[in-house]
Amino acid sequence: MATLSELVGDLVDGVDGVLLFSPSGSFYERFEGWEEDADLVVVAPENAVDAETYVDLPLEFDNIRDRIRFGIEGAMERGLFGDGDVVACAVPTFGGDIDSIVRVRVGEEMRSGIYDLFTNSRAEPSVVRDVFDVAIELGKKGQKGKPVGALFIVGDAGKVMNKSRPLSYNPFEKSHVHVGDPIVNVMLKEFSRLDGAFVISDSGKIVSAYRYLEPSAEGVDIPKGLGARHMAGGAITRDTNAISIVLSESDGLVRAFKGGKLLLEIDPEEY
Ligand SMILES: Nc1ncnc2c1ncn2[C@@H]1O[C@H](COP(=O)(O)OP(=O)(O)OP(=O)(O)O)[C@@H](O)[C@H]1O
Numbered sequence: 001m002a003t004l005s006e007l008v009g010d011l012v013d014g015v016d017g018v019l020l021f022s023p024s025g026s027f028y029e030r031f032e033g034w035e036e037d038a039d040l041v042v043v044a045p046e047n048a049v050d051a052e053t054y055v056d057l058p059l060e061f062d063n064i065r066d067r068i069r070f071g072i073e074g075a076m077e078r079g080l081f082g083d084g085d086v087v088a089c090a091v092p093t094f095g096g097d098i099d100s101i102v103r104v105r106v107g108e109e110m111r112s113g114i115y116d117l118f119t120n121s122r123a124e125p126s127v128v129r130d131v132f133d134v135a136i137e138l139g140k141k142g143q144k145g146k147p148v149g150a151l152f153i154v155g156d157a158g159k160v161m162n163k164s165r166p167l168s169y170n171p172f173e174k175s176h177v178h179v180g181d182p183i184v185n186v187m188l189k190e191f192s193r194l195d196g197a198f199v200i201s202d203s204g205k206i207v208s209a210y211r212y213l214e215p216s217a218e219g220v221d222i223p224k225g226l227g228a229r230h231m232a233g234g235a236i237t238r239d240t241n242a243i244s245i246v247l248s249e250s251d252g253l254v255r256a257f258k259g260g261k262l263l264l265e266i267d268p269e270e271y
Pocket residue numbers: 149150151194195196197211212213214226227228229230231232247248249250251
């Protein structure tokens with residue numbers, strides 16, 4: 001009779017690396033003095049355990065597949081793993097401490113661009129994260145309890161301004177406010193009731209509200225069923241080096257586009 005660990009042990013046998021997602025201190029300590037010939041990588045919102053090899057997680061990604069993708073793509077980007085490597089990902093599925101192991105074969109074809117979206121966009125990573133935070137918060141609360149939509153175009157603002165026109169006076173014309181400032185969240189929520197897009201610079205300055213985007217939508221392939229806001233938000237990221245973060249009024253999801261492609265879809269209710 002085989003024991004359970006013998007039966008499932010091959011999940012972790014012969015792996016080239018182990019990724020620990022948000023491990024507690026005591027979980028991480030078990031790996032002190034670990035002598036396997038495999039890389040140990042910690043993926044978390046902060047390096048609370050002082051890991052030597054660490055990938056910064058900008059959002060907790062409630063969806064486990066997204067979280068794992070992000071960690072693996074981050075590790076690939078640093079050259080830790082490549083095509084054909086096999087890794088064991090240890091993740092907390094139900095919050096709390098790590099409770100699951102997922103064995104993954106690393107391959108170029110699994111690259112979704114989710115890591116790239118946060119770290120290799122024109123805008124600074126913290127700006128991308130701050131805009132996600134605003135969109136998620138807006139999606140959770142809506143405007144006075146009613147669902148609200150919003151469109152944020154982040155980075156490459158000069159070019160975005162050239163491919164758009166104002167729908168109304170720009171309330172940010174003379175102000176020098178940045179995403180992440182507490183007052184700005186209030187302003188963005190207030191102005192999201194009105195039409196058009198917010199344009200945000202690489203460094204997070206709010207350049208404009210109420211922009212009507214006029215990108216060429218030729219060859220842009222967005223999922224069927226999404227309307228003009230998503231089409232415009234997707235297309236502008238092909239015409240410029242911006243990314244877009246779109247909150248849908250109709251299904252409540254936050255989506256991100258880059259290079260004309262939908263890269264990420266998250267449900268604010270899960271955050
Ligand atoms: N080209 C554009 N540039 C900026 N904003 C736009 C553009 N097209 C549409 N919008 C904004 O999107 C809003 C919703 O449009 P529409 O319903 O067609 O989009 P949608 O993709 O279905 O989004 P939602 O899921 O929020 O309904 C419009 O009222 C307008 O404010």
